[in-house]
Amino acid sequence: MKIKELYKKYSLPTYTRAGPVFVKGKGSWLWDEKGRRFLDLFPGWGVSILGHCHPGIVKAVSSQAHKLFHLPNNLYSAEQALLAEDIVKHSYPAKVFFANSGAEAVEGAVKLSRLYGEGKRYEIVTMKNSFHGRTMAALSATGQKKYKYHFRPLVPGFKEARFNDLGDLKKKITKKTVAVLLELIQGEGGVNVAQKEYIKGVHKICRSKNLLFIVDEVQTGMGRTAKLFCYEHYGITPDIMTLSKGLGAGIPVAAFVVKKSISSVITPGMHASTFGGSPFAARVSREVFNIIKKEKILDNVKIRGKHLFQTILRLKDKFPFIKEIRGMGLMLGIELSVSSYPFFEEALKRGLIINSTHGNVLRVMPALNIDKKTLDKGLDILEEVLKSKEAHSWRRSS
Ligand SMILES: Cc1ncc(COP(=O)(O)O)c(C=O)c1O
Structure with a gap:
């Protein structure tokens, strides 16, 4: 039986689940059962602070x-x-x-x-x-x-x-x-x-x-x-x-x-x-x-956090539906003037994991040891997501 069918049959339906079935993780990356790689900018809902499977x-x-x-x-x-x-x-x-x-x-x-x-x-x-x-x-x-x-x-x-x-x-x-x-x-x-x-x-x-x-x-x-x-x-x-x-x-x-x-x-x-x-x-x-x-993790959080904030600030200039950016270190919320869930879904489709909370806030909380290249890759995908017709058309039709 397929995993999602097993969930449907045997799991108490307390969660709204999305995306594929994940089988493996390493650092800021997750792999699904088909071998597709996802960049995880919200590892473990704030739990996996050292990324997945730190040696x-x-x-x-x-x-x-x-x-x-x-x-x-x-x-x-x-x-x-x-x-x-x-x-x-x-x-x-x-x-x-x-x-x-x-x-x-x-x-x-x-x-x-x-x-x-x-x-x-x-x-x-x-x-x-x-x-x-x-x-x-x-x-x-x-x-x-x-x-x-x-x-x-x-x-x-x-x-x-x-x-x-x-x-x-x-x-x-x-x-x-x-x-x-x-x-x-x-x-x-x-x-x-x-x-x-x-x-x-x-x-x-x-x-x-x-x-x-x-x-x-x-x-x-x-x-x-x-x-x-x-x-x-x-x-x-x-x-x-x-x-x-x-x-x-x-x-x-x-x-x-x-x-x-x-x-x-x-x-x-x-x-x-x-x-x-x-x-x-x-x-x-x-x-x-x-x-x-x-690993001087606190220094990394300081540097990457600043970069994350500044990059998202630039996105705010490009996308008028970004209302406010809030946070500290590697804990960032992007408040939208529209529903945030379609952007979470679109990001997932494009291989990026972020979080949607409180109806209109996108939450980004990467692993605290994330490197610049990986963070930048995630931010590039996020920009594409914010641009994407799909997330916006979902918004119009919902
Ligand atoms: C600030 C805060 N307190 C408590 C909890 C509850 O933690 P748990 O789900 O491990 O019971 C959470 C979970 O997200 C949280 O963010």
Whole structure:
């Protein structure tokens, strides 16, 4: 039976899938079952930060697979402890809890906030347009009706404020508020970048009202914005940071990182994960840190990010339907005045993978080690796509 027929017959239809069946990847390239090559400027939805099958990751995977895959979390694993050390040494004095997905990391941060509030304060202010995952608390924290509507009743205690609007945040804070949770760049919400003054203001409010400042770095973390963590651009340190996606560069792993000074609110038995921080995932994640350092990935993100931004700016002059370009490092959103999905589809037909989000935003998030030639090739195809009659005629007939 053909693969797509198997999907139709056996898979729960939760995703809109497009394109061919992919069988192989290397660097910024993917191959389908017919041997056709695709340039992937959105590898793994922000996960595959070192491209597909980076040799260092392949080596770490295979060597750890011969040693030890899994240990329960009531035993000690060297790899997990060393990864926690890596994270803390690269961020702030903190304690780390390991999970497996972004939503789980957010769940953990929410639970810790409830402990911090000691039963008296439990409300968390999150942002309109935000995205924090699909489990019930992460979904309740997400500021987009389209994801939440069908799943009511939601977890109580979440309030939405307008992003980049300090006045609105102040209005949403009550005596019951315990934390503020936000993405510094709203990825799924259309690549909306938090303003520096706004984040400084949020930080100040959190300090003055004894609120936890939780930064969701699931998408922006691990070098995506040319700093290891996006909060570093803002001159603040969060109380809790959530990580996933690039943390494992393809292996499921996540973490929430709690400032040491508040970490004692959680005690044994209060939170757990069977798979979280397995020796296997931890070893691979440690290799991600090694490679970021060894291959000077942050420098590459800075240089390529600048080039990406400037090239797309030039495209903006050519195509009046490009409204705005937003982003940081190698995380870029191109807001169109028309639907973006036909452009995603046309790009796929032409062998280029990008993303369409929020109805009218094209998202480009290449591997952080992409070279100039490959990026330029992708940008050339993107220009052809923006020009193409097909994407535009689809738009007219839709
Ligand atoms: C900022 C942010 N937080 C949380 C999540 C949820 O992550 P996961 O799908 O791994 O649960 C995502 C996923 O896109 C995300 O972008």
